[in-house]
Amino acid sequence: MNLKHTNNALSFLLSLSFLLLGLSFALGANPNTLTATFSFYELDALIGVNTLGLLAGSTMLALVTTTLAAHFKLIKPTAALVLAIVISIVPLLTLFASNRWMAQLGGFPIIGSGQGIIKYFAVVPLYLFLFYKDKLTDKQHVLLNFIPVAMVLLWIGGMKFYEFEAKGIVSLVETSPFMSWLYTVFSVQGASNVIGGFDVLFAVLLGLGLFLNNKKLIIVSGLACLSVFMMTQTFLITATSAFSSSTLLERLGQFVIKDLWYVGNLIVIATLMIFKPTK
Template sequence: MQPTYTHYCIYSLLIISLSLLGLSLLYGAGVNNVHAIFDFYQLANVIPQKVQSILAGGAFLATVLFIVLSLKQSYFQAPAFVSLIVLAVIPLITLLSESRWMTDLGGFPIIGSGQGIIKYTALISLAIYLYKPQRLSAQGMAVLNLFPVALVLIWIGGVKFYEFEANGIVPLVSTSVFMSWLYTLFSVQTASDLIGIYDIFFALALALAIIKKHPLAIYVSALGCSAVFLMTQTFLYSAEGAFDSSTLLASLGLFVIKDLWFVANLLVIANFAKKLNPR
């Protein structure tokens, strides 16, 4: 299948995000996160911590290489597909660990460090869209790419109603040119509640629009969802802890850059709306 403009946009978002993640991990960023994954698979005591970072970073960069090569030769589409799936599944399985949940608040579904892990669901949907498009109808593909978007917006949006999350986003919201005004008008908790309501509303609106096959509603709700993920990218410049001179991305940067994957998911959904109303 000949790549479209949407495909090239998605390839670009993947290449940029995975490259930044790979290089940062290669230079030692997110050591604790990488160690937690190796520890889950009982490899932390077998493989030195420095090697763990190298292996993690190398996996991301190898995936980037396969994606780039797949644009030149169809032979590399299979390795690119498998790499994206493996890159997503390995961390996702660690959600079975209790360490991913807020045990002091009852554990599952109160998510802690797993907030960054559930984002990997986006890669699975994108891999299928790019390399196995014949598996699903256009609407089926839209639903598949809706899943990670709705999962993150509803789940993490729901956590915004808890005090720990409301306090946790203060360094991000308070330094944002676009969002700091919330603390002028509302309390920390109320501002967090409003953000959570926004996230959940647009996720549900997008789901309903896709089910009803309403192009305008899909565009509007997808735009509302994309605003969330594009807004988080501004935190790379406004909040502390996004960059590190020695590792490129720091902990916040590693968390935020993954939101580019959801922008890619939303491009797939917007393409579905375009097919519904080609004019």
């Protein structure tokens, strides 16, 4: 995989994900997400939720436009990077809000409504690689793209060992032709433990492979991590009410579409650690 192919793949994944997210917010889907985010900045009392949705959606659609324009060298990439930073920072700062945490389960690192929020850590490293590759070393790009992968797999994977999370994924797992068999072999909690253990194990192994520069370990663990993020995309097809706008554009869609960013992170890692990039 050369740099051109990698850049094409990243531009596609970023544009597709932000197009769907932008349309989702602009059309007013899942207003609770908007309220939870902008209440942190006390904007929900000043601006109506529909207007906030249009604002958020329009900003994401603007990011799509600038990403594609920069990719085809129609404009400088500065605007795309700035928009990506703003779009990431606005929700990430809300992790400091008390409504993101489950205090009754011990607080940090038990996270509630912020599960989808932490995924925004994946965005800026992709834009830095896409448009500012030469500003950082390959090792720095690998580290910046590995950190969000490890964070989400360790954090959300670790949550699978808790009863509330095990019960929360039942509706997705039991309707999946790829995962429903787990409930014939294990209990609800047992199946969740297997899923969480898989996430945590291969996140650790990927980090070990990168540290040791072991290509075989990077390939095996990287493909395992990739399977996690690709599996979540199948929920858009297999979940109840699949193929509907409510599945694609509302809460489930907003949550799993962000996993496309992690596919991008893994593509960057593979490009720099497994394949020899050629310009």
